[in-house]
Amino acid sequence: MTDFKSYKVPYELDPEYSKSVAYFSMEFAIHQPLKIYSGGLGFLSGSHLRSAYELKQNLIGIGILWKYGYYDQGRNQDQTLKAEWYEKTYSFLEDTGIKFQVPVHNQPVWVKAWYLPPTTFNSAPLFLLSTDVPENDYLSQTITHRLYDADTAAKIAQTMILGIGGAMLIDHLNFNPEVYHLNEAHALSGAFYLLKKFGSKEELKKRLVFTTHTPEEAGNEKHDYYLLNKMSFFYGHSIEEVQQLTGMTGSVFNHSLAALRFARDANGVSKLHGEVSRRMWGSYPDIPEIQSITNAQNWKYWADKPLYHFMEEGDNVGFDDRKMFLKKRAFELVADQTGKIFDPSILTIVWARRFAAYKRPDLIAQDLARFQELMENSEHPLQIIWAGKPYPMDYGAISVFNSLIHLSKRFDNVAVCVDYELSLSKRLKQASDVWLNNPRVPREASGTSGMSASMNGSVNFSTDDGWICEFAKHGENSFVVPQADYHTLSVQDQDTQDLDHLYEILKNEILPTYYDNKRKWRDIVQTGMHDVRHEFDSNRMADEYYKLMYR
Known part of the structure; x- marks a missing residue:
């Protein structure tokens, strides 16, 4: 005692x-x-x-x-x-x-x-x-x-x-x-x-x-x-x-x-x-x-050690196989919650964190015609998972969460998970190829979820805010939405400009690299894992x- x-x-x-x-x-x-x-x-x-x-x-x-x-x-x-x-x-x-x-x-x-x-x-x-x-x-x-x-x-x-x-x-x-x-x-x-x-x-x-x-x-x-x-x-x-x-x-x-x-x-x-x-x-x-x-974030707690081992040994086959296993295992949880079985070979975007208006959870889906075109593209297929907890009395954020649930009913490759806590957080980071983060700049003080995503072989795709400004090298360890003029543009115009850039980068850089240049994609993933390892470890x-x- x-x-x-x-x-x-x-x-x-x-x-x-x-x-x-x-x-x-x-x-x-x-x-x-x-x-x-x-x-x-x-x-x-x-x-x-x-x-x-x-x-x-x-x-x-x-x-x-x-x-x-x-x-x-x-x-x-x-x-x-x-x-x-x-x-x-x-x-x-x-x-x-x-x-x-x-x-x-x-x-x-x-x-x-x-x-x-x-x-x-x-x-x-x-x-x-x-x-x-x-x-x-x-x-x-x-x-x-x-x-x-x-x-x-x-x-x-x-x-x-x-x-x-x-x-x-x-x-x-x-x-x-x-x-x-x-x-x-x-x-x-x-x-x-x-x-x-x-x-x-x-x-x-x-x-x-x-x-x-x-x-x-x-x-x-x-x-x-x-x-x-x-x-x-x-x-x-x-x-x-x-x-x-x-x-x-x-x-x-x-x-x-x-x-x-x-x-x-x-x-x-x-x-x-x-x-x-x-x-x-x-x-x-x-x-x-x-x-x-x-x-x-604490590397020892969050990082997938076998993924780091394969990277350090230069074992690309082992590395790719491990990431595929992590995705497949995490997709079991998604299937259990939503009845949707995702394909581990398909590029998977995850948006998961606290639901708050300035974090713009539904930004990518705000232009429904463009979103539909993106989700129905057979040449470069895509899967998206959302998760996160709005404050239980924040009815605006809850409304956005529910609108994404209804949206997910229209697409087999869109899922919304509940009970976003430590365990699901780790699994979704392992499930993701791309960790999407699009707060309005400069309203995200730090936004650490992308750190533990990198520790699990996911690539950060973010607006230029919080910790990302210190970490990101566009096209090398992450992808960054260029800053809009946040001082003079209206909120609506900021959202439009950020959304346009987001789609451009996704269509012209992220999807083609993932599907047509596996080696470069792996390099980006591993550079992110390397860069996050010490500088963004809570030690x-x-x-x-x-x-x-x-x-």
């Missing part, structure tokens, strides 16, 4: 990474059985914890044990999306025996801490908080039921359990981290607890670092001061004190801006996103220089956080 009275990371530390860090995140995608994540933020923090374990860093994760996860993505009778919530139980989590109270709405709410040991899934130690205990009334129990609850007050309460609760837990563990790392501003309430603990903003600033993940308005939350105060978000600090501490007057509290003003160091998650963030926040005084540490990222942010 683990001793939690004076917690130390339970493995021998690399002296280079001995500084103690507590890493707060609303979601962690550690492994398929632990369903406490929704999308990219979770995939990223999961890879970060895996790399922290591989590098033997002195880092612990603080998250929440979501009783119903994000949601289970099922289907209605007509195959359209159905959001369902099922209770999850995990026998592999340890009960720490730690229970304490967090004030929410001036009422004490009991919080219980669970523990995921490093050896279970090869990740840094992870502590998960839950309010689902019998000591709480039903409303308090529901705080940790659904990740990103749609109710505003519930969502604020969730961030308080993560922030204030997480900071309290660290004291109960007697871990005493030298650095508190907020992965997004969700855990910001913890800063108000730490202000009381350390006595001043100056002392807090010595210890707090902040990662911003999105230029999207919805990702940088703002709430009414009076609502936050009423909910005890400021942990006993008056509105006047908070306004003085954050330099934010008026009635609106901006969580990301407050996090920047409390942090000694901050970063964006790609070089481009660093630039976008500096422009976005540059006019605000009293914030640190926003650096960039490009997101990455590089976890190392950079220690060198640039935790120093």
Whole structure:
């Protein structure tokens, strides 16, 4: 049994990474059985914890044990999306025996801490908080039921359990981290607890670092001061004190801006996103220089090792055979879900990630006549698979998802899969020859799904956004849609221009290369696998956080 009275990371530390860090995140995608994540933020923090374990860093994760996860993505009778919530139980989590109270709405709410040991899934130690205990009334129990609850007050309460609760837990563990790392501003309430603990903003600033993940308005939350105060978000600090501490007057509290003003160091998650963030926040005084540490994915977890082995041995027959096997195996899952048996010899495009409007899931299908011509081309046949989870209350994104389901009924070579989680994500990356990614530039902060796609022998085909700007060499390791004039063109004209370029590249470069020049296609695939291997492995990222942010 683990001793939690004076917690130390339970493995021998690399002296280079001995500084103690507590890493707060609303979601962690550690492994398929632990369903406490929704999308990219979770995939990223999961890879970060895996790399922290591989590098033997002195880092612990603080998250929440979501009783119903994000949601289970099922289907209605007509195959359209159905959001369902099922209770999850995990026998592999340890009960720490730690229970304490967090004030929410001036009422004490009991919080219980669970523990995921490093050896279970090869990740840094992870502590998960839950309010689902019998000591709480039903409303308090529901705080940790659904990740990103749609109710505003519930969502604020969730961030308080993560922030204030997480900071309290660290004291109960007697871990005493030298650095508190907020992965997004969700855990910001913890800063108000730490202000009381350390006595001043100056002392807090010595210890707090902040990662911003999105230029999207919805990702940088703002709430009414009076609502936050009423909910005890400021942990006993008056509105006047908070306004003085954050330099934010008026009635609106901006969580990301407050996090920047409390942090000694901050970063964006790609070089481009660093630039976008500096422009976005540059006019605000009293914030640190926003650096960039490009997101990455854990190679050891994601990559298909036999594929890399054949590439390194120069065994082209073995390499091609392995990729064909990966596609065939993944197509079994597609057939099971959709009743469609795909052909592994046919070029397969996959679009799979979180469904959000700016990511334009249905861009390739927006011109139906062109799409039909593309899908019915017998000389250069094509298969397309879509998957991804819209936010369950994002009815616009759900409508797009359902429109693609209806579209798939018209074509035998189009499929839409549900329950896009870690396992399906890996299989679809292995199923794909082309990983399609077409967000509106510059709205994708990083977009890491293409990294793990490359690690499984897929070629990135993307608009020039996020991490792609640092990775892509068009026609050598990927294919890139040239940037439209995103500053002067209307959104509709941007979409039209990007769509035209997308079709041109697909018809004139990707399809002919795949079918008529197998050797060149293999070279492009392998160059991508080689280029993604170290630069976009999360071990590089976890190392950079220690060198640039935790120093």
